[in-house]
Amino acid sequence: MSEPDPDAEVLLTMTGIVKTFPGVRALDGVDLEVRAGEVHCLLGQNGAGKSTLIKVLSGAHQPDGGVIEWRGRTATLGSPVAALNLGIATMYQELDLVDGISVAENIFLGHELATFGFPQRRRMRNEARALMRRLGHPEIPAGREVGLLSAAGQQLVSMARALVHNARLIIMDEPTAALAADEVDNLFRIVEELTAEGVAVVYISHRLEEIRRIGHRVTVLKDGRTVAAGLNAQQTTTNELVNLMSGRMVETVFPKRDVTTADETTEVLRVEGLTRGSEFADVSFTVNAGEIVGIAGLVGAGRSEVLETVFGARKADAGAVWVDGKRLRAGSVPAAVAAGVGLAPEERKSQGLLLDQSVANNVVLASLPEYSRAGFSERGKELRDSRTTLERLDLRPADPRRIVRTLSGGNQQKAVVARWLVRDCKVLLLDEPTRGVDVGARAELYRLIHELAAAGVAVVLVSSEVPEVLGLSDRVLVMREGRLLTEAPASELTEAAVLDMVMEGSEVMA
């Protein structure tokens, strides 16, 4: 790997970047310096602020504070077009291509070469062909519809789109996530060619081995701040990187689970050999009454898919789920609900709630037959039971008539949990229960989850935040790329060890 010139021009300097969203300080003083011709890796846990930083850099978000200098001059990245005009191009993780039009049209989308409004098709096709050749894939026809290409092919189109603007800085957000091994090699070859020409690459990946292979310098983000800048990508140890990403500066609010309420003798949930397409394979675990089992893993490791399959919202290809010794019908949510399983889904708003309806309507949604006589709703009973449950969950104000949209994130989450409590569920599946929830409400949710377990509910918890999983659970399952990697009591695991497993496999397990 060629060393970049230490005296190379500093292309980009970001100093003290702050970006606040309602209720969240996503960036809280990020510094980043990128030189021409280097591969600069951004590292950080989920929620550390990488995505927000990219969006600021690509002009999609405007920072609330801080200074951005581009080639020595203060710059304002007011819009994606402004960023492109300066020479900053972005390849997003979610490909931003239009499926129904050709490769060439996608590459020039929004910047069509045209004379008097008439597109110069031939010129665009020729240039697109030249770009695909340069990217090592001359076999992809410029006229092919993008929707017909493989994921790797689409990735290349996305990259061609960055190149066509003669970008001096290309941001790549997890470019290898969708690629097979040989495609990754091709991508890296292209990245090396680009850097040799003096183009800088800001590279985001969860895979440390990739960072070792092509990275020059590393900047580590944590909780919206730069905790280390300009580390040598080759010489910094994995241990050191993981510690930087996980090291907590202040004591956390994650509760330690001192006393377990698990009842070892009563198995409530048994999952055996659950497999579903390319999402996950051969997942087996059990949960006892009163036990909290956490599933740790990166986004995309198959955690949410496992929960939804247990719940019947997705149909398993193989394997089975038992609740209280009875086998659930595969792919049937009503069967799971009837057996006493509840799910608080990952996307609270789009999957969990009727936002424009009252809390009571949301709470009884899974129990409409129980709250009716001969098909007629029993409003009185609904309101009474909802109110009791809201009080139990400390949802304030405990007014079952409030419209759910007006509640805070934490209270909305409680409303989803309340839906399963009114029907005395035995198994509660919680998918990212604290996402978008502020700190005070989090502490309450943690207390609530412990109380539910104490009441005998078997809880399965999925979270991207490793300390949350470790702090809440009795046992932890670690998932990576659709497989269960490890199962261990939470007390025997450390944050660094889990992070290392989910990111790299096992290198520094010892």
Added chain:
Amino acid sequence: MSDLSERSTVDPEPKPDPEAKAALESDPVQTGPAGGVRTPSGLRLDIRLAILIGVLIALCVVGYITAPDTFLSESNISTMLRLAAAIGVVSVGMTFVIISGGIDLSVGSMVALASVWMTTLATQSYGMFVMIVCALAVGLGAGMINGVLIAYGRVVPFIATLAMYASARGLAERLSERRTQVVTVQSYLEFFRGDLLGIPVLIWMLAVVYAIGWVVLNRTTFGRRTFAVGGNAEAARLAGINVKRHTAYVYALAGLCCGIAALMVVARTTSGASTNGQFYELDAIAAVVIGGTLLTGGRGTLIGTLIGVLIFTVVNSIFTQNNLETDIQNIAKGVIIIAAVLLQYSTTRTRKT
């Protein structure tokens, strides 16, 4: 989206968040007395309802001024309501469909098919009871086909009901050979064209259908599921509701309403014809939308729909009373649709800010 736990202090006292508090203060419905929980957002719909009633009254005043002798006469009111009956019943089914997040373009054709089927010589030979059952069964059957195609065949509602729109009317033309089939069963005509307690039977039917529709929508699990499926189908599914089955039921219900409407049309015109129910889909959708039901689903009221239907009826009456051309009438209808919808948007917007 990020764990910022370190930098914020933990507040042991869970504080009511300011946004929620503000909403509480600005919206009396949420703290109001028990009993008024029929609609998910009572207050807004009440304002809309007030606007709609205001528009209806204003139109009646216009009618009275332009035709002071006849407009508010008993016979004109009776005529207006009898004309409104069929489209009113169709609009009940349409309201359910639209609240569930769908659309039904085939209602007019289903009315035509049911009216033709119930008035063929063969059907009429069995008498009044069979005619009624036949109309209801044809409507229900066609609606079920819509529902199954949409729910289980995953055909988008627009396309599935567009196909029914074309084929049901085609079948009606074939059955009737495009001839008007006069009703010869006197008992049928006597009953449906008669009065009950001094009020025409058709108006009773309209009232009963709305009453039952209101109860089903607001007081039963069926209604709750309809709101849930239209409000957030995925959330309803993940709460264990059989979304597909419910969707199929809703379209079947719309078909059943068309069967009832066919009974009314046949009674009013004393015949069945493949040209019955033309443009009912447009009138029904317009009435539902004017009534404040969101085309995106999840929200709506039957009372609003009823007033929407009445508004159109009154406009029609004003024009016929004053011998104005139907082309002007259609222009007026278009203006009313847009005005009503814009007015409702403006009330929603002011509330949000």
